[in-house]
Amino acid sequence: xxxxxxxxxxxxxxxxxxxxxxxxxxxxxxxxxxxxxxxxxxxxxxxxxxxxxxxxxxxxxxxxxxxxxxxxxxxxxxxxxxxxxxxxxxxxxxxxxxxxxxxxxxxxxxxxxxxxxxxxxxxxxxxxxxxxxxxxxxxxxxxxxxxxxxxxxxxxxxxxxxxxxxxxxxxxxxxxxxxxxxxxxxxxxxxxxxxxxxxxxxxxxxxxxxxxxxxxxxxxxxxxxxxxxxxxxxxxxxxxxxxxxxxxxxxxxxxxxxxxxxxxxxxxxxxxxxxxxxxxxxxxxxxxxxxxxxxxxxxxxxxxxxxxxxxxxxxxxxxxxxxxxxxxxxxxxxxxxxxxxxxxxxxxxxxxxxxxxxxxxxxxxxx
Ligand SMILES: Cc1cc2nc3c(=O)[nH]c(=O)nc-3n(C[C@H](O)[C@H](O)[C@H](O)COP(=O)(O)OP(=O)(O)OC[C@H]3O[C@@H](n4cnc5c(N)ncnc54)[C@H](O)[C@@H]3O)c2cc1C
Numbered sequence: 001x002x003x004x005x006x007x008x009x010x011x012x013x014x015x016x017x018x019x020x021x022x023x024x025x026x027x028x029x030x031x032x033x034x035x036x037x038x039x040x041x042x043x044x045x046x047x048x049x050x051x052x053x054x055x056x057x058x059x060x061x062x063x064x065x066x067x068x069x070x071x072x073x074x075x076x077x078x079x080x081x082x083x084x085x086x087x088x089x090x091x092x093x094x095x096x097x098x099x100x101x102x103x104x105x106x107x108x109x110x111x112x113x114x115x116x117x118x119x120x121x122x123x124x125x126x127x128x129x130x131x132x133x134x135x136x137x138x139x140x141x142x143x144x145x146x147x148x149x150x151x152x153x154x155x156x157x158x159x160x161x162x163x164x165x166x167x168x169x170x171x172x173x174x175x176x177x178x179x180x181x182x183x184x185x186x187x188x189x190x191x192x193x194x195x196x197x198x199x200x201x202x203x204x205x206x207x208x209x210x211x212x213x214x215x216x217x218x219x220x221x222x223x224x225x226x227x228x229x230x231x232x233x234x235x236x237x238x239x240x241x242x243x244x245x246x247x248x249x250x251x252x253x254x255x256x257x258x259x260x261x262x263x264x265x266x267x268x269x270x271x272x273x274x275x276x277x278x279x280x281x282x283x284x285x286x287x288x289x290x291x292x293x294x295x296x297x298x299x300x301x302x303x304x305x306x307x308x309x310x311x312x313x314x315x316x317x318x319x320x321x322x323x324x325x326x327x328x329x330x331x332x333x334x335x336x337x338x339x340x341x342x343x344x345x346x347x348x349x350x351x352x353x354x355x356x357x358x359x360x361x362x363x364x365x366x367x
Contacts (some may be wrong), residue, residue, distance in 0.1 A: 017154055020129045027110075049110060066337075078215070079215060084101070208225075
C-alpha cells in the first residue's frame with residue numbers, strides 16, 4: 001500500500017511535477033509523471049477520501065487500468081454489473097440498455113488507485129493549494145499545511161481539483177457552473193432490479209434534472225441531479241424519495257445523505273487542457289460526459305494523458321503534447337454537447353418513450 005500523510009509539510013521545496021487533487025485524474029497524472037522525476041500530489045481533504053458518487057465504472061475503464069492491476073474483489077459490490085436503464089416514471093416506461101457498468105464502492109476504488117502509485121510519489125492530504133504563480137520557466141505553488149503556508153516550485157503543475165477547480169479559476173479560464181447533487185444511502189428491505197435506473201419524473205419542478213437508483217449490496221443509492229442554483233434541493237430530494245417509495249417498498253430508511261457538485265458543461269469552451277506550464281485534467285479541464293454524467297473514465301483517460309505528456313516531453317512542450325492526445329476526447333464531448341439540449345427538453349424525454357429499446361440502447365452506448 002502506498003503511504004500517504006495528512007497535513008504534513010512537503011519533503012522538498014522543488015519538484016518536477018506538482019499535482020493538485022487526489023481523485024482519479026490526479027492519481028493517474030501523478031503515476032505517469034513519476035517517470036519524469038519527483039512528484040508531489042496534494043489534496044485539500046484528508047486521505048483516504050470519500051467522494052460522493054454512484055460508483056458506476058464504465059466497463060471500458062478497466063481496459064485503461066489493465067496495465068496497472070486488476071480491480072480488487074473487495075471494492076466490487078453486489079450486483080457486480082449493472083446495466084443502464086432509461087425510466088420515464090410517470091408513463092411507466094422502462095428501457096434497459098446494453099451499457100454496462102462495474103458496481104464499485106467509490107471510496108475503495110479511489111483508495112486502490114492511490115495504492116498504485118510508486119513510493120517515490122509524495123502524497124499529502126489536508127494540504128490545499130492556496131495560489132500559484134506561473135513563470136516561463138516554471139510554477140511556484142503555495143500550499144497550506146498545518147504549519148502554515150509553504151511555497152514549492154515545479155516545472156509543471158497539474159490541476160486535477162475537480163468541478164470547482166481553483167487552478168482553472170486562477171488561470172482565468174471561465175469556470176463552468178455546477179449541478180447540485182444529493183445522494184441518499186437507503187437501506188434495502190428486499191431486492192430491487194439489478195439496474196442503474198436513470199429516472200425522469202415531471203412533478204418535481206423545472207430545477208430537477210433526473211434521479212437515479214442503483215443497488216449497492218445491502219443499500220441502494222438514490223441520487224438526484226438538480227440544475228445550478230436550485231433552491232431547497234433537500235426538500236425536492238425528499239419528494240423524489242416519497243414518489244419512488246410509493247412503488248418501491250423495498251426502499252427503506254435513509255441511512256445517510258450527502259451533497260456534492262458535478263460539472264454543468266454547456267459549451268465547447270468549457271473543455272480546456274490548460275495554459276502555459278499548467279495542465280487541467282478530469283473535471284477541472286471540463287472532461288466528463290455532459291450527457292450521462294459519467295466522469296471517472298474521462299478523469300482516468302485525461303490524467304493518464306497528462307502524466308504521459310509530462311514523462312515524454314520537455315516542460316515547455318507538455319501542454320501541446322497533452323492537448324494533442326486529448327483531442328479525440330474533446331471531439332467526443334463536443335458531439336455529446338450537440339445532443340444535450342434535445343435530451344434535456346421535455347420533448348426529448350417524451351419522444352424517448354416511443355423509441356424502440358434497441359435504438360435507445362444504441363444511442364446510449366454512444367452517449
Ligand atoms: C453525486 C455524483 C455521482 C456521480 N456518479 C458517477 C458515476 O457513477 N460514474 C462516473 O463515472 N462518474 C460519476 N460522477 C462523476 C465523477 O465522480 C467525477 O467526474 C470524477 O470523480 C472526476 O474525477 P477528478 O479526478 O476530475 O475530480 P474529483 O474526483 O472531484 O477529485 C478532485 C479532488 O481535488 C481536491 N481539491 C479541490 N480543490 C482543491 C485544492 N484547492 N487543493 C487541493 N485539492 C483540492 C478535492 O478534494 C478532490 O479530492 C458522479 C459525480 C457526482 C457528484
